[in-house]
Amino acid sequence: MIENLVIVESPAKAKTIEQFLGKGFTVKSSFGHIRDLEKKDLGVDIEHNFQPKYEISADKKMVVKELKALAKEAKTVWLASDEDREGEAIAWHLFEVLKLKPENTKRIVFHEITKDAILYAIAHPRNIDKNLVDAQQARRVLDRLVGFEVSPVLWKKVKPSLSAGRVQSVAVRLIVEREREINAFKEQAYYRVTGQFATAAHATLKAEVQERFASKEAALAYIEACRDAEFTVASVETKPTLRKPAPPFTTSTLQQEASRKLGLSVSQTMAVAQKLYEHGLITYMRTDSVNLSALAINTAKEVIRTTLGERYSQPRNYATKTKGAQEAHEAIRPTYMNRPTIEGDRNEQQLYELIYKRTLASQMANAELERTSIVISLSNRKEPFTAIGEVITFDGFLRVYMESYDDETEDEHTDLLQKKKKGDRLERQAITAQEQFTQHPPRYTEASLVKKMEALGIGRPSTYAPTITTIQNRGYIIRESREGVEKEVVTLTLKGKDIKSSVSKKTFGAEKKKLFPSDMGMVVTDFLSAHFKNIMDYNFTAEAEESLDRVAEGKEEWQKMIGEFYSPFHENVESTLKNSERNSGERLLGTDPASGEPVSVRIGRFGPIAQIGEGEQARYAGLQKGQLLETITLEEALALFKFPRKLGEYEGKEVSVAIGRFGPYIKHNNAFVSLKKGEDEPGTITLETAIARIEEKRESDRQKQIRVFDNGVQILNGRYGPYICFNKSNYKIPKTLKAEELTLEKCMEIIEKETAQKTKKSSAKTASASKTKAAASSKTTKRSTKKKTEK
DNA sequence: CAGTGAGCGAGCTTCCGCTTGACTT
Numbered sequence: 082m083i084e085n086l087v088i089v090e091s092p093a094k095a096k097t098i099e100q101f102l103g104k105g106f107t108v109k110s111s112f113g114h115i116r117d118l119e120k121k122d123l124g125v126d127i128e129h130n131f132q133p134k135y136e137i138s139a140d141k142k143m144v145v146k147e148l149k150a151l152a153k154e155a156k157t158v159w160l161a162s163d164e165d166r167e168g169e170a171i172a173w174h175l176f177e178v179l180k181l182k183p184e185n186t187k188r189i190v191f192h193e194i195t196k197d198a199i200l201y202a203i204a205h206p207r208n209i210d211k212n213l214v215d216a217q218q219a220r221r222v223l224d225r226l227v228g229f230e231v232s233p234v235l236w237k238k239v240k241p242s243l244s245a246g247r248v249q250s251v252a253v254r255l256i257v258e259r260e261r262e263i264n265a266f267k268e269q270a271y272y273r274v275t276g277q278f279a280t281a282a283h284a285t286l287k288a289e290v291q292e293r294f295a296s297k298e299a300a301l302a303y304i305e306a307c308r309d310a311e312f313t314v315a316s317v318e319t320k321p322t323l324r325k326p327a328p329p330f331t332t333s334t335l336q337q338e339a340s341r342k343l344g345l346s347v348s349q350t351m352a353v354a355q356k357l358y359e360h361g362l363i364t365y366m367r368t369d370s371v372n373l374s375a376l377a378i379n380t381a382k383e384v385i386r387t388t389l390g391e392r393y394s395q396p397r398n399y400a401t402k403t404k405g406a407q408e409a410h411e412a413i414r415p416t417y418m419n420r421p422t423i424e425g426d427r428n429e430q431q432l433y434e435l436i437y438k439r440t441l442a443s444q445m446a447n448a449e450l451e452r453t454s455i456v457i458s459l460s461n462r463k464e465p466f467t468a469i470g471e472v473i474t475f476d477g478f479l480r481v482y483m484e485s486y487d488d489e490t491e492d493e494h495t496d497l498l499q500k501k502k503k504g505d506r507l508e509r510q511a512i513t514a515q516e517q518f519t520q521h522p523p524r525y526t527e528a529s530l531v532k533k534m535e536a537l538g539i540g541r542p543s544t545y546a547p548t549i550t551t552i553q554n555r556g557y558i559i560r561e562s563r564e565g566v567e568k569e570v571v572t573l574t575l576k577g578k579d580i581k582s583s584v585s586k587k588t589f590g591a592e593k594k595k596l597f598p599s600d601m602g603m604v605v606t607d608f609l610s611a612h613f614k615n616i617m618d619y620n621f622t623a624e625a626e627e628s629l630d631r632v633a634e635g636k637e638e639w640q641k642m643i644g645e646f647y648s649p650f651h652e653n654v655e656s657t658l659k660n661s662e663r664n665s666g667e668r669l670l671g672t673d674p675a676s677g678e679p680v681s682v683r684i685g686r687f688g689p690i691a692q693i694g695e696g697e698q699a700r701y702a703g704l705q706k707g708q709l710l711e712t713i714t715l716e717e718a719l720a721l722f723k724f725p726r727k728l729g730e731y732e733g734k735e736v737s738v739a740i741g742r743f744g745p746y747i748k749h750n751n752a753f754v755s756l757k758k759g760e761d762e763p764g765t766i767t768l769e770t771a772i773a774r775i776e777e778k779r780e781s782d783r784q785k786q787i788r789v790f791d792n793g794v795q796i797l798n799g800r801y802g803p804y805i806c807f808n809k810s811n812y813k814i815p816k817t818l819k820a821e822e823l824t825l826e827k828c829m830e831i832i833e834k835e836t837a838q839k840t841k842k843s844s845a846k847t848a849s850a851s852k853t854k855a856a857a858s859s860k861t862t863k864r865s866t867k868k869k870t871e872k
Numbered sequence: 873c874a875g876t877g878a879g880c881g882a883g884c885t886t887c888c889g890c891t892t893g894a895c896t897t
Contacts, residue, residue, distance in 0.1 A: 090891060113891025140892085167890055221888075228887025235886085242885045249887085355892085367890090543889055685877050692877090701877050725875065739875055746874060753874055813897080 083107045086155035088148065088175060090162050093359050094194060098161075101196045102203075107155070109148060111162070115141040116174045118225050125222050127647070130640045133222055137178065145178060152179045157187060160209070161202070164190035165407035166633070170217035173209050183208075193374040193411045194364065216632040219639035223247070223625060226647060227616060230654045231609070238663050239608060240601070240684070244555055247622060248540045248548055250609055253557045254617055255533055256525055257598045257606040264712055266521035272300035272514045272573075276466055278312065278457065279508040280500070286507070288457055288466035293517075297571060300514035303462060304575045307512045310459035312466075314505040317455045322471075324448040326478035328371040328399040329412035329440050332542035333535045335366070338439070340528035341485045343431050346594075347527040348546040353428045354413070361416055362423055363436055367542040368410040369535075371399040373440070377411070380418040381444040393477065395446040404538035405626050414440040442482035449475040455501055512575040518568075524595040527560065538623050557602035563707065565591030600689045600710045604666040612657040615650075671715040680718055682710045691718040705740060720764075729768040736771050738763050747771045754778040790825045794832075807832055 084105040089095050092110040099108040116135045118124030126132040137145055152158050158181050160172035172188055175181070187206035191198040228246045235243040272294040278286045294300040330338070332351075339350040354366035373381075378396050385394040401408055415437045423433045450471050457466040473479065525533065531545045540548055552558050565588040574581045598606075610617045625646075631637040667683035670691075678694035682704065689704040691713070702721035704713065725739035725748070734750040745756040745763035754774050756763060761770060787796040787803055795806045796814075803820035805812040805828050812832050814820055 092892075111891080112893095114889070115891095117889090118887090163890085171890065217889090224888045226887085230886095232886035236884095244886050246887045359892095541889060543891080548888085686879095687877060690877060699877090703875080703877085737875095744874095748874080755874095811897090 083151065083155050085157050085159060086151050087159040087161050090168065090171060091365070093361070094365070097194050097361065098199055101199045107151065109151060111148065111171060111175060112141065112144055114138065114167070114171055114174065115145055116178055118221065123229050124225055131222055131643050131647070133218060135174070148175070149179050152181060157185050159203070159206070160186065160188045161190070163409035164192065165409040166213055166217045166220065166629075168409055169210055169213040173211070173214040176209060192372070192409065195374055195376050197376070198374070212635040213633050215639040216629045219632055219642055220629055222643055223646065226643075226650070230651065231613060231616070234612075234654060234657055235605060235608070237658065238661055239605060239665075243605060244551075245605070245609060247616065248544065249552050250606070250617060251537070251539055251619065251621070252530065252534060252548055253552050253598065253602050254606050254610070255530065256558050256596050257603050259522060259525060260598050263521040263524065268521070269519045271295055271517055271519065272297065273517050274300065274303060274512065274514045276307070276512040277510040279510055285510060286468060288455070288468035290464050290466055292464045294514065297516070297573070300573055301580070303464065304512055304514055304573055304580055306462045307459060307509065308575055308578060308580065310461050310509070312457050312459050312507040312509050314501050314503055314507060315456040315458040315465060316503055317453065317501050319451055319453045321474070322450045322452050324450060324479070326442040326445055326447070326482065327439065327484045329373055329414055329443045330436055331369050331371060331403070331412060332367050332545065333369070333531050335413055335436070336531050336545065337528040338435060338485065339432060340526060342435060343428070345428065345432070347531060347549055349428070350432065351546045353432045356425070356429055357433055362433060363416060364412070364414050365410045366413055368413060369401065369403055369406040369542055370408040370410055371401050371412045372408065373398070373412055373414060373443070377414055377418065377440070378444060381441055384418050385441065385445060389480065393445050393480065396444055399443065403535055404623065412440075438482040442478040445478035445481060446475070448473060448477035448479040457507060514573040516571040518589060524592060524597065526595060530596060537619050538626060556599055557605060558596050558598050560594055560596055562594055563592045565589050600666055600684055603709070603711060604664055604684060608664045612661055613653065666710045668710055670713070670718050673719060680715060682713055682718060684710070691721050693722060706744070723764065726763070728766070728771050731768070731772050731775065736768060736775070738766055738771065747774055749775050752778070787820055788823070790828070792825070794825060794828050796820055796823060796828070805831060
């Protein structure tokens, strides 16, 4: 017999709370939702007022069984799921599934895991808020209806297995639209003029002309004027400014800062944070709140006062401004403010430190700065130079933490400026005009996409990372780095009385881990925008949230709300199925001058292809990485058909060059050799260079060989150390063995052992796949392989 | 690691939000 059973959502939370409550309380976790709409089928009975059809989720059967048994013998059951829409629904599902009785069931909530908060909650129980539960049911049903009615339209009209949803489709749209803005962007060259001026004590003062010069001639005219001008300080202005610390972390801001400062992907950040949470080092990591508990604020104050002094302390409460925030938890903060560092791997330590400093800084005094701007006029032109510098007069929170931004600009931290006075004459040193280019809007990173989604109220802290993974797995978007292009940049320099013009090379437009749309992403976005305008609207979620709020307040019945959405929506689905054209993103580019046949591009079965001619005689070529259906030109498409290009023969076998999935390569006698980046061009490479590349590859392959046995077994040196290669498969060498000392017998033993293991595993996988669902298992394998590569 | 490119049509795919492990190269 147990006295009290408390059910929370997270097992880590359960452990902590059990300690606070002590004897007489058993604390268990539901591991989130225990019940959901039927996995197969729609799971909603449209005919009967949208009655949801719930089932216990497969992975929760055991949890439910255990909770049921405990609930049966408990005198009182305390449902302590989070205080938000989902949490309320979890409490209600538990109540229903565990067959609890109203007289011995109590609903309690707390926003922070502190002893006081828990005890207060126990002393102030309430009933399940059925209106809030209904709002969750409406949210759930809405998402199911949208997802499960629109996705099949895509299967018919675009490609099987595609998906659409309230959140993911809009996230893809953001990336597609940004890419189109970038394509439409017309880059412009301009000149920026900077100058150096001598001051006392051999220091130089750097200043810049605010005006941009549209052409080389205009810049030259200005510099020529500088040659003969006199420079005078026209004004010096010093203004004190304040800088405030950023609020403590939410999921979204943590993901952004971890990406900028530590280079972690959104899902890596969450995995590391999860570890910290499980070890009791930080509070819950999926939160939209910037609120800190009174306990946290007080201990932070203590730490700051004792280590940095009274002046650095400034306790603050932050208010959450995010649209649709539900604030069931605290902000993400260290559990103990007196622990600046922790044990753990590199990522754990760094992420913890980031959280620690951000939290501490949020409770610290403003930084005080003096911002000085000085204007330098010249005697013969009206565009002056200006120099801006900041001096920190009191560092405040900056002593601990500085927030970063995506577009950081350099600032001059100099007090040189302040020493200048109006009317001072300045001695001109070098003046430079350098050619610049206007920049297109930036592509999204994972983290900046999360920021945008949060601003639009789309998605929740628990779904940001999975959503980004989903749209990548579906092939709508890809995250990659691209090299920039080299451009010639003109620089005009005035030194003494000489003006020199020079040309240097600079790289522009390099992208690091940015999100690009795929052709499929663009085609699907266009299709959905054309036929499901309201769902693709950036305000769709925000408006739905307003209706959900009315349901939560008891002002509207949830079925009525869903009904009003569903009838026009469903009609739209039907008419789209009937009337819309199949969409393959086809574009006619023109005619092939050689054959007179039409040239077009579209999405084929294996991806985007170019096509010359029609019917039986049509010729096909796959598009290259980075080429889009939307932007490829006739010339670029025709160039794809120039491969494979025969170069000649070597050792009696044909040598040809072609372009594959991984870029251009040379093929010779069933061997593949990549072209050398930056040196070889697939269109112009000669037989001689190709042979040289083939020989280079052979040599490097020989370098890799540690041992070769007669029957084809090889021991090779790879990226991750030595391994065995046999029949085109690779085998891991156990760490206990030395690669150089392996005998053929030993190798064969390893090969046999690993093949046996592999077949066993793959058969086990198919068995479980047939039970649960193939998609689920393939998804998990995909995710795990990804994890590996990221490590 | 590596050029492909049709279509008989079984049976399948798909959503968003709560939670953790269990999976591998």
